[in-house]
Amino acid sequence: MSSTESELPESLPDFRARARAWLASTPPPEVPPDPDTRFTVLRRWQRTLFEAGWAGLAWSREAGGGGLTHAHHLVFVEELVRARAPQPIGLIGLEVVGPSIDRYGTDRQRRELLPRLLSGDDIWCQGFSEPEAGSDLASLRTRAVADGDDYLVSGQKIWTSWAHQAQWCALLVRTDTAVRKQAGISYLLVDMTSPGITTRPIRQMTGDQEFCEVFLDEVRVPRQNLLGAENEGWAIATHTLGSERGAATLRRRVELEVALDDAVDELGARGSLDGRARSAIGRAHIAMRVLDAQTRQTTARLLANTGPTPLDSVDKLVLNDVEQTVFAEIAGLLGPLRAVPGSRPAGLRSERWAHDHLYSRAASIYGGSAQIQRTIVAERLLGLPRG
Template identity: 45%
Template sequence: MKLALEPAEQLLQEDVRAFLATHAPDASEIPHALDDRMAFLREWQARCYEAGFVGRAWPAEFGGGGRPTSEQIVVDQELAAAGAPEFPSVVGLDVLGPAILAFGTDEQRARYVRPILAAEELWAQGFSEPEAGSDLASLRTTAVETDEGWVLNGQKTWISWGQFARWCGVLARTDPELPKHKGISLLVVDMASPGLEVRPMEQITGHAEFCELFLDDVVVPSENMLGGRGDGWKIAMHVVGHERGTAALPRQVMLRTWLDRLVADAAAAGVLADERAQDELARALIEIEVLRHHASRTMAAFLNGGAVGPESSGVKLLMAQAEQTLCATALDVLGDAGAGPFWHERYLYSRAASVYGGTQQIQRDIIANRILSLPAE
């Protein structure tokens, strides 16, 4: 993958930096209370969308910028490097929006895409269940076809920002007599539907970022099926690969900005000259640089027209390891008392990096089977 920017990309980089210099909020401006913070972040995403920095590579006819994917990567890396607030529509932007573009009808694209980009409507992802997380194909939520549409019953868990979502992409079993990977479909569920209950789950960080979702005879119109009947597994694998493969580059940039902050914090605390601290910081830097090169290689294939394949599982493993190493290093170098709220919260959240988006065990299994072709025993 070429690392040098084209002239047009250099101009875009300057535009993004100028925009951020004028409009990027200071971290102290972001409310801590979750409801207030989400409202603030939605306004921030809308401002970035109006500036042309959200969905830059999405089709123009559906509200996107219609520009090359490489330009969105430039934007994402600049936002990360500046420490700009993350967008609240992450599920829509990284998971279900790409699925709608790839598998939806023109009517579905026209209805859903622009509100995703402008943060007018947030989305949730109803994939995992209490007994079907890593083994997603074992899901038990059912969808039965009736004259009124599809009737859903079941339970979903780990629903990111479910209490704020307008829509949820729910995987449900529409054909229970078929093999478990083949009888699954994806339905777009209105989160205001009768029979639907959302229960926030508080994490060790103190935030309720995730929810449980209960579906009790929830009716979904037939036209809200994404793709065809039985396409759910194919869609799920498409979006999971996209999520794992394309998120790593901006995440790597953000981790590098955190590392720079940690070096500054260590210098301020008077511990930067300690050889053990230097060794730990160097190890964190090496892991972030390894992530950068692997993520760049994965994105090279994507930008050349290829799909994000099983190699994204390796990137996912490296991303989790780099984040966990960096956050653990912060507590080791600064000490529990000296780390402060910033590093404590990031350390606690980093523990989930080896689970969300596919557990480490599942990623290793994908690598063993689909890349290395290792024998099952």
């Protein structure tokens, strides 16, 4: 039984056993290669998880969540990955944008938006980056001008993952041009069906079209869709980026561990565990032990609810390096190393490794590039002079 607000939360061992039993009795879906079908299947999977009470475990009940702790959430993520079950499709909502709406949203925003986000009825995207504002995000130029009870929003975003499939967007806009650039930014929650929004998917080297250009032409956004106060969006954006770095690191650690185990099994089945393979697996395992050590601190911070800190940048850097090392080692052994045209490959595991190896190159770019994370570490953790 799950706990109620007045009871102590279910013990973690009991919770783990319950999660494991549910996953054993609920076969996870096969992930199809065609991106549109895959999207539909993973969205349905998100609904299955939600209806069974596994979505948003650490979120409040009012928001549609489980009212449990971050520790319960981490246990479930671990069991999900170990069961070789796919992640739900709405990870940007679940891990990135949702926590900021929960923290900074009005009661109405939380009540109306969060349950639909958890169930996958609404898929969210994150409209932060622009063609001239990626690393230097605070330079963003998409303008929002007050017009009665609305804002009129015009500009362009880029690299917006899932924008072509999303119902909602967490959009950073400039609402004041006369002040320091961080001080003139606001955070809007935008209905993607609003007139004036055009999305244009961009194909990645994996063959997927995961992200888009987004064009906004005098898009009318109700003022009540402002998250937090006008011109105070920068602090909320920092919270969103911190959530992206923290929770994703812990999930990714288990995913990498499982990927490495599966690769070793596959090499064994092929009779290919020769000296070269053993050396490569050894290097990948050493990288994983570094990630393990790092994520122990990440877990402690998450459980202590410290919120975003510059230490998140250390997590991200370690994860980038380990992810790229593990997939490069695996793909080097299991290849073929080639771009996959058209769609994500299915079936052949060796093609999955190629896909994941190619995708791992993005890890040191999305959520803030490795160079930028190193600058954060240098200036904010080590106190080195600004360059």
